[in-house]
Amino acid sequence: MSTPRAEVSLRPWTKNDEAFTKSLFIANSQAMFAHLAPEQQEMLTSIQLQAQQRDYQQRWPQAQYLIIQLKKTAARQLIINPYPEYDLLIDIAVLPSYQNSGIATRVLEILLKQAQSREVPVRLSVIKDNPALQLYKRIGFTVTGASDTHYRMEMQTTHADHGKISE
Secondary structure (H helix, E strand, C coil): CCCCHHHEEEEECCHHHHHHHHHHHHHHHHHHHCCCCHHHHHHHHHHHHHHHHHHHHHHCCCCEEEEEEECCEEEEEEEEEECCCCEEEEEEEECHHHCCCCHHHHHHHHHHHHHHHHCCCEEEEEECCCCHHHHHHHHCCEEEEECCCEEEEEECCCHHHHHHCCC
16 A cells, blocks of 8 residues: 555644654554553553653754654654754654555655755664564665664765655
């Protein structure tokens, strides 16, 4: 299934998005905690979400928190940190019901166009067994380094690479 470009938009995260952010985190953590009782799942996901939020705020205090909308309905969260020399994609999360719909491709195209206008590359880190790795490679990101668990990736967005970024 492909999502038309016009149906995907970005807007800044607001306090009204707290419930959505929590439900998104819970939905994406369910498989990990499926063997636990519901109250244990709730407790652990709340602790993990708070820890993640604190970590992101400490490491990237200037990060931009965005909500990705599909036809004006919240479907994803995007966190980016623009540095003078590159844009860092910190996190992109999607509700399971919207996975494999083409939204991530559209969002990455928007992000890459913004970086291209600043003439900076986009960098990210992805867990080695994350299915998104194939998406990043297909779009044109290349592996620039690795740890035991993650790949560091980058995509140049200079005008010479313009053909890789859709209009």
